Amino acid sequence: MFDHAAAATAALPALPAAASNYPRMLLLRRPDGFRHASDSASDNAYMQATDFDAERAVAQWQGLVDALRAAGHLVLALPGDPTTPEAVFPNNVFATAPGRLVI
Secondary structure (H helix, E strand, C coil), X not given: CCCCHHXXXXXXXXXXXXXXXCCCEEEEECCCCCCCCHHHHCCCHHHCCCCCCHXXXXXXXXXXXXXXXXXXXXXXXXXXXXXXXXXXXXXXXXXXXXXXXXX
């Protein structure tokens, strides 16, 4: 993850945001309440870390949003939920098309 929006923007490929095979809008969830979730970590090898810097997570997230917007993408930023510390990582893929929702 990048700490600065400029670094994230530079790392993005130079792709036209309006190209037909790229999303027109991106859905991201703010890392409000992001922290170690011991119940999930008990059986998830990727969650063994216990030190989380909430301020850094928010700054990195904002850098990502800024970089995506600077690249011409529309970003829908949803608020986080402190009662669901892992919800910052949406893991359900969906797509929309005129009159359709694909899950």
